[in-house]
Amino acid sequence: MKKLTLSLILLTTAVVAQAQITITDAWVRGTVPMQQASGAFMQLSADKDTRLVAAKSPVANVVEIHEMVMDNNIMKMRQIPGLDIVPGRVLELKPGGYHVMLIELKQQLKGGDVVPITLVFEDTATKKQFTQEVQAPVTALGAGNMPMKH
Numbered sequence: 001m002k003k004l005t006l007s008l009i010l011l012t013t014a015v016v017a018q019a020q021i022t023i024t025d026a027w028v029r030g031t032v033p034m035q036q037a038s039g040a041f042m043q044l045s046a047d048k049d050t051r052l053v054a055a056k057s058p059v060a061n062v063v064e065i066h067e068m069v070m071d072n073n074i075m076k077m078r079q080i081p082g083l084d085i086v087p088g089r090v091l092e093l094k095p096g097g098y099h100v101m102l103i104e105l106k107q108q109l110k111g112g113d114v115v116p117i118t119l120v121f122e123d124t125a126t127k128k129q130f131t132q133e134v135q136a137p138v139t140a141l142g143a144g145n146m147p148m149k150h
């Protein structure tokens with residue numbers, strides 16, 4: 001099965017160019033010492049139907065894609081297998097909505113730090129996976145509602 005998938009990928013890469021992904025306004029919420037998890041947020045757009053299927057970062061052992069859902073009037077978050085990016089529309093990852101969850105943090109995330117995040121995408125048509133890295137600055141705790149400093 002794996003062999004078949006691989007040859008299929010090789011076959012399609014030759015004729016189809018990879019989608020262009022634009023990532024803007026990426027940021028990570030700062031943490032207090034010993035905090036286990038945090039969220040990363042950004043805006044994603046693509047010139048072809050693409051799916052965000054995974055993410056990784058050197059600051060966390062586990063990275064998941066999450067959504068927020070109402071469960072008995074309580075906002076909860078849960079893992080989802082992926083997020084579709086439709087050309088011409090911006091997919092927004094924001095507090096209270098979709099986010100990239102950094103779990104089992106290896107270090108405290110402080111304001112001014114920059115967190116590299118590797119996003120794994122899948123071309124919806126070809127099923128070909130590719131990665132793109134984004135450097136997400138850490139927003140200090142409590143600074144979320146403040147205007148940007150220059």
Ligand SMILES: [Cu+2]
Pocket residue numbers: 039066067077078099100101
């Ligand atoms: Cu989450």
